[in-house]
Amino acid sequence: MVFEYAPAPESTKIVNLKSNYELFIGGKFIKSKTGSNYKTINPATEEVLSEIVEASDKDVDEAVKAARKAFKSWSKLPGSERGKYLYRLARIIQERSRELAVLESMNNGKPIRESRDIDIPLVAAHFFHYAGWSDKLDYAGLGKNPQPLGVAGQIIPWNFPLLMLAWKIAPALAAGNTVVLKPAETTPLTALLFAEICQQAELPDGVVNIITGAGVTGKFLVEHPDVNKVAFTGSTEVGRLIAQTVAGTNKKVTLELGGKAANIVFDDAAMDQAVEGVINGIFFNQGHVCCAGSRLLLQESISDDFLNLLYERMKTLRLGDPLDKNTDIGAINSAAQLAKIKELTNAGKSEGAEMWSAPCEIPNKGFWFAPTVFTNVSLSHRIAREEIFGPVLSVLTFRTPDEAIEKANNTPFGLSAGIWTEKGSRILEVAHRLRAGVVWANTFNKFDPTSPFGGYKESGYGREGGRHGLEPYLKAGK
C-alpha cells in the first residue's frame, strides 16, 4: 500500500461536554421536576456523552408559557431589531463553528468533514439569510405588514440536528414568532449548545425554548392547545399522526417527511460527475437523508459501464471514526436504525436482488453499515419502495425518458429527484414532469438558505428556505 493516509483525528478538546443537561426555558437552563432522564451516546463508540432530560407534559407546558410570554414583546419589536438578534446568532455560530461541528459529529456519527464543511456553514447561512428578512416582511408575498402566528412547536430529526434546528428557528423568529423546539431523542447536544449561544447573543428570554425528549414529549408539544403552528421533520409515519392530531384545530402545520428519490442517469450524462453525483446522493451522511437518491434509474444501454465505474469509485470510500478528517462514511446513528437497515437489506436479498458492498473494515464498537448497492431490483421489491435511510442504493434500469419518469414517479413519496444528462432541453422536460419538490440536475444534495425545499405527496407539505420558507410562519396583515 503506497501513501496510506495516517489517522488525522480532530481533537475533541474544543468541546466542553457537561455530564448532564437541563431544559432551556425562558432564557435559562432549569431543572425538570417531573421529567425523567436518559443517556445520549456517541454512536461510533457507544460511549455515554451526557445525561439528558425527557421532558414531561408539565415541562412542555412551562416552555409554551414562556414562549407565549415572550411573544408579546418579540412580535412588537421592529423587524430590524429582531434581525440584529438573528445576525448575532449567525455570527456566534460562525465563531464557534469548529466546536459545533465536533459536537455534532460526536453525537450524530457523521464525518467531521461533513459537519465542518457542510452542516455548520449552512446553519450560519440560514440565520444570516433570515435575519435579513425580519425587516423586509412586506416583500414576503403576503401583502403589506404580515403578522406572525404566535408560538411555534417544532420537532426535528436526528440526521442533521443543528441544520434542521436552523431551518425551523430562523424563519420563525424572523417572522416574529417564538418557538419551543424539541431536538431528536438521540441528538440533543448541539441544540443545547445552541441554547447557550442564544444566551451569548442576549436573545430575550423565552423567544427560543429547547426541550429534550423522545416521541412522547413531541406528542405533548403537538397537542398543546396554545401552540399556533406545528413544524415537523421526520418520518412519514409520524407526520401522518401529526396531521391527524391537528385536524379540526386552528393550528397551521408543515411537514417534511420521507422520500425514495430517483436519481436518473441518461446515456449522455457526464459519466464521472454522474458517478460522483450518485455517490453523493446515497452515501452522503450515511444515506440518512430524506432526499437521498436511493433509487438509481440507469439507462439500460450504459448500465454495465456505469456500474463498473461506480464500484471502482466506491472502493475508495473510507468508513470509520467520524472524527478522522479523512473519513467519508461515519456511523449509523443508533442501534435501532442499524436494525432497520439490516431488516430491509435482508429483505432485498431474499426478494432476489443482488447485493454488493464496498470492502470496508468495520470497527468493533459502534453502529456501522458498509456502502451497499443492490442490482436487479424491481419496483415491487421492498428495497425499491420503502425508505431504508442508510447507505444502500437500489439500481433499476429504464429504456426511454418516458419510462424513467414513470418509474421515478411511481412512489407515494415525492421529495426529490436527480437528472443526469448533458442535454438542456431534456433536463427541463424531465424536471417538468417529475412529481418531486426538489429536482437536482447534474448535481445532488445541494442546499441553500435561499432555495425552497420540501415535498410532494407523502413527503409532506410546506417549504423551507427562501421567501417560501417565511409563509408558513406568517398570516396576512390588517
Place this chain on the structure above:
Amino acid sequence: MLKDDPLVLPSILRDATNSDSALKKFLNGLSGVDKVGVEERVAKLGTRSIKTTAKAEGIDLSIRMIDLTTLEGMDTKGKIKSLCAKAKRPDPLDPSVPSVAAVCVYSDLVGIAKENLIGTNINVAAVATGFPSGRVSLAAKLQDTADAVSQGADEIDMVIDRGAFHEGRFLDIYDQIQAIKHTCGAAHLKVILETGELKTYDNVKKASWIAMLAGADFIKTSTGKVQPAATLPVTLVMLQAIRDFETATHRRIGMKPAGGIKTTKDAMKYLVLLKETLGDNWMNPNMFRFGASSLLNDLLMQRQKMKSGAYSGPDYVTVD
C-alpha cells in the same frame, strides 16, 4: 515494462484514427465533463488530511517524482551545472534525501546536463518541438527532437499544436505526435497539452485521448509559460482519461502536471488525486512526475520540520 511495448490499439480505437472525420466523431462521442462537478470533487479531495507517516512518505515520494526544471532564455552552462548538483543532492546536509527523477532543460542544453549527471540514475528530459508555443514547422519540430535525442535526452517533452486543435484538425495533431514519437527512438515521449490554452475540461479530455492514441508515454498539463498552468481539476480530468484508456487498451500512460505547483500542500493534493483515481500502480516516478522548480525547496523545508519539529526557513535550503 508495459510502456515500452509498441502500442496496439483495439480495433474500435484503430478505426477512430483512420480519418479526420472518424477521429472527430470518436472524440465528440466521449462523455462530457461537468465543470462544477469536477471542481467539487477536487475540492472534496483537497480536504484529505495528510499527516505524520503519510506526509513523510508523500514528501519523499514527491521529491523522487520531480522533473527539476529550468527553462529560461538566459540559461547557461553554469545554471545547468548548479541545477544538476541540486538534482543529485537536494539537501547538502542530509544525504537521506532522495534524488529527483529528472532534470528538464531546453533541447540545446541536453549535452551539458548529461555531462553533469554521469554516474547517476537521474534522467535528462528535454523540451522540444518549438517549446513553448509550438508555432514552427513540423520539420523544425522533428529536427529539434532529433537534436535532443542525439545529445542523449532520455525523455522528450513535446507540445501539441493548439492552433490545430481549435481549428478542429485533430488528425493533424495525432499525426504530428506519431512522427515525433518515431523520432524519439528509445526516449520516452511526454505530450504537453497546454491546458491553459485548451480552456475547457471537455477539450482537455479530447486532447488527452488524441495524445494517448498517438503513442504518448506521458500526458502533461502545461509548459508553465501560460497561465493557468497545472491545476487540480485539469489533472483529475486527465487522470480519468488515463483510467479509461487503460480499461480500453490495458496500456498504462503516465501523467505530469507542470507549472504553478509550489508547496508541499499542493504536492500532497496531487498525490491524493492520483491515489484515489488511478491507485498504487501509478504512485511512482515511472508513472507520475511533477514539473517544478521551487516545489523542491518547500518539500525540503517540510522534511526538515518533520525531523526537527521546528519550522524551517529559506536560509536552510539552497537556491539551485
Place this chain on the structure above:
Amino acid sequence: MSNIDVKRTAKLFIGGAFPRSESGRTYEAKDKNKNFVANVALASRKDGRDAVVAARSAFAKWSEATAYNRAQVLYRVSEIMQGRREQFVEELSLWSKTKKQAENEVDEAINRMVWFAGWADKIAMVTGSNNPVAGPFFDFSIPEPTGVVAAVAPEDSALLGLVETIASIVVSGNTVIVIASESQPLPAVSLAEVIATSDVPGGVINILTGSYKEIAPWLASHQDVNALDLTGVDKKQIALELEKEAAVNLKRVLRPNTKLDGLARIKVFLETKTVWHPRGF
C-alpha cells in the same frame, strides 16, 4: 500633563488606498460656526478618472461574488461602523443642530447598512421571475448589476444619505464612485476608513471629497460609467446638464428628488436578463 491630538489627514479613497489628490489641492472644511476643521483633499477630474478605472477593474469579481458573500461583507461594514460610533457622532455634531440629532443619524446609518446587507441575497427572489410563456420553453428573468455607477451623495445627510447612496448601488454587485458632501466631508472620510478595514475589495467603493460641480460633469460624460445617481445635485440646471451628458452613452440616471424606497432605489441600477430554453426529450 498636556497631550495634544494627532490630527487625521483627510484623503481620497480610490482602489482601496488613500491617495491625496493628484492635483495636490485641498480645501478648508468648516463647521456650522464657520470654524476651521480640516484641510480636505479636493478631488480633480483625473482622480475621478482613476476612480473609474479602479471601479471597473473591481466590477468583475464583485459582481461574480455570491450574494451571501456580498451580504456578509456589507454586514461587516456595519460591525466596524458600530465600533466607530463615537467618532461618527463627533464628526456629525460639527454640523448638526444638536448632538442627539447626530446620534440618531449615526444609529440609523448603521441600521441602514444592516438593512441593505440583508437585501443582497433576496433581490433576485423578489425582482426575478419565471415567465409562463405560451410555448414549451423554460423562461426566466434575472436581475444583474449594471456595472460602474457614479453618484453624488446628498449635501445635508453626510452619513445616512451617503450610506444609502453607496449601499443601494453595491449590494447588487455594482461598483461605485461617490462624490461626498462638500460642506460636511468628514463622515465620508471616516466611512472610507471603515470600508477599507471591512473586507470590501479595493475599488468596489471609491469616495472622492470635493466639489461635485467640478467632478460630476467628467463622470457624467465618462463612456465607461454605466449609471449616474444625481441624488445630491441640489441645482436644477446642473442636474439637467449632467443628465444630458449621461445620455450620450445612454447611462441609467437617477434624478434628484426621486423619493424611492430602498428596493426601488436598488432596482435603478439593475439590468434584467431574460433567458429562454426549450423543454423536450
